[in-house]
Amino acid sequence: MDLDLDKVKQTFIGEARELLEAMEEALLGIEGEVDQGESINAMFRAVHTIKGSAGLFGLDPVVRFSHTVESVMDRVRGHQVTLGPALVGLLLECHDHLEGLVASSLEGGEETPESREMGQKLVSGLVPYLEGNGTSEPVPAPVATRTRESGGGWAECWHISIRFGENVLRNGMDPLSFVRYLATLGRIVHLTSLLERIPAGEAYDPESCYLGLEMDVETAADRQAIEDVFEFVREDSRIKFLPPHSKVEEYIAFIKAMPALWPKAGTATPRGVVDFHATAWISRG
């Protein structure tokens, strides 16, 4: 049903807007801060989450662009790159471009030539921060991989994106138990909780579930074992699993080759959009 898909898209727009606002706020305030840690984390979280959500909707341009921004933010977080005025300015431009990408992606259709050109220009500006110290010539193509120096082998990780369904708590389940159980299957290398879907004011229902999670889990467990963890919430929630060692190109090729995996409007159930499928994802290692 188109109505359900629209509602779900609206949720994404709302969430993305709040995150972009947080990112912009952090960027604008950061130069005056003595301890930039909190703001840097907020910015990383924002881009990381937008990327995850965009993946759930198959919004390739958003995923690709936010991946590059996220990679730079990760280096800033790891103190491999300093956040000076030039980079802040560039990131603000990236923020604006992301805003545009989010807005236009949902209208469907291909990215405009102007947008693509802007994206490439921004990526060229970002690439020197990825390869260190601006010693390399900027390249126009988006960066597909990057190395991660500290342990944690993200290449070995499954990325799990979840937006729990509204009725999960009412149905007697708790996301906390899923996280705890997942931790017994392997090591949760990275976890971001998303509470942005909690409505303001009266619209908030204390018994509804608004939680989302973006996780990277290092595990030797197979796909089935990981999927089984979420068996009871699958129907009500939007979940996406991305196997380790996936790259941008694989992601896109996989999507194109498997149109049957994408949610069809007609599969929406009264309890929510059934949106469970596994696809290749961008690796971070």
Add this chain to the structure above:
Amino acid sequence: MLTYQTTQHDGQPSLRLAGALTIYTAAQARNEIPSRLTEHGATVLDLSGVEELDTAGVQLLFWLKREMARNGPGLTLVGHSPVVVEVLDLLKLAGTFGDPILLAS
């Protein structure tokens, strides 16, 4: 079961919660906490008596903080009990909430 106690924290009026902040008490808490805070002019929520905390409870705390930040002086969470610390750590929410967490010795 969730009970309330008006008390002081560092000389500030505060509301201390005791018991369970979960799906079973969230609706009641959502109705009672804002008015109790206002009634006592409290901007501090003391969590030292919280013995159970689930996702519903976490959402409520987030909602309370955000509402009070939007409409006034804000809300500070203090006295995080071990249960509260464990849950916030599991969900990596300490930074998002932004309250200093003092570990009891």
